[in-house]
Amino acid sequence: MKYSRLTKEQFEELNQEFSTFLATQAIDKAEWDTIKASKPEVAEQELDVFSDLIWEGVLSKATYLEHFSKNHIFLFHCFDTHVQSIVLKSLVPEVDFLTKEGLQWLSDNMFTDTIEMKVGKKEFTEERNTSIFELIQQGSFLSDGLLYQQINTIIAS
Numbered sequence: 324m325k326y327s328r329l330t331k332e333q334f335e336e337l338n339q340e341f342s343t344f345l346a347t348q349a350i351d352k353a354e355w356d357t358i359k360a361s362k363p364e365v366a367e368q369e370l371d372v373f374s375d376l377i378w379e380g381v382l383s384k385a386t387y388l389e390h391f392s393k394n395h396i397f398l399f400h401c402f403d404t405h406v407q408s409i410v411l412k413s414l415v416p417e418v419d420f421l422t423k424e425g426l427q428w429l430s431d432n433m434f435t436d437t438i439e440m441k442v443g444k445k446e447f448t449e450e451r452n453t454s455i456f457e458l459i460q461q462g463s464f465l466s467d468g469l470l471y472q473q474i475n476t477i478i479a480s
Contacts, residue, residue, distance in 0.1 A: 324371040326378035326456050334370070337377065344373050382452035387468030390461070393419050396429070398471040399463065401455055405446045409474050412439040433477075442478065 334341060345355055350369075359366045390397040396411040411420075411429065414437050419425040432438055447454045459465075 325375045325453070326382075327374065327460075328371055329374045329377060333377075340377070341373055344376070345369070378456065379452060381465070382455050385452075385455050385465055387466045387471055388455070388458050388463040389466040389470065390458070390463040391420050392462075393421055393425075396420055396470075397463065398474065399458060400468065400471055400475075401451070403451060405444055406454070406458075408441075408443045408445070409471060409478070410441045410443070411474075412441075413437065414439055433474075440474075440478070 329337070342352075345351070348369075350358070355366075358369070385401055388397075388399040388401065390399075394413045394416065398409040398411075400407045413420065413425075413429070415428075418428050420429060429438070449457075
């Protein structure tokens with residue numbers, strides 16, 4: 324397995340897609356029930372293959388990621404061969420970017436000396452999707468890129 328197995332909730336949401344996936348392998352509902360009962364290891368393999376297919380599709384389309392922690396915000400823009408990042412760090416330890424108040428504080432103090440801002444670029448050392456998956460495993464999530472674009476536009480001016 325290249326990535327990780329989807330959760331039960333994700334499988335439930337992708338029920339129709341999973342049924343289509345099984346149908347492409349000429350497995351109908353009755354046969355799937357038989358496989359689950361008599362060959363659980365084969366069923367597990369099918370779940371893993373489907374999970375990897377879904378992850379591959381999602382990661383191939385991923386362009387922006389965000390990761391929030393108490394005092395840091397990591398914004399990523401993913402390209403084919405590299406990722407660009409903007410890292411915001413609060414120099415005021417009491418600020419918590421995980422709260423609405425913390426984000427308001429960031430908005431009010433973005434261009435003061437209480438915010439440290441770093442811009443970076445890293446070439447992918449592994450395959451692109453694997454690298455993006457690692458960022459997700461570390462707590463990043465897919466985003467629309469609006470925050471990255473807003474800050475990047477201000478930095479570039």
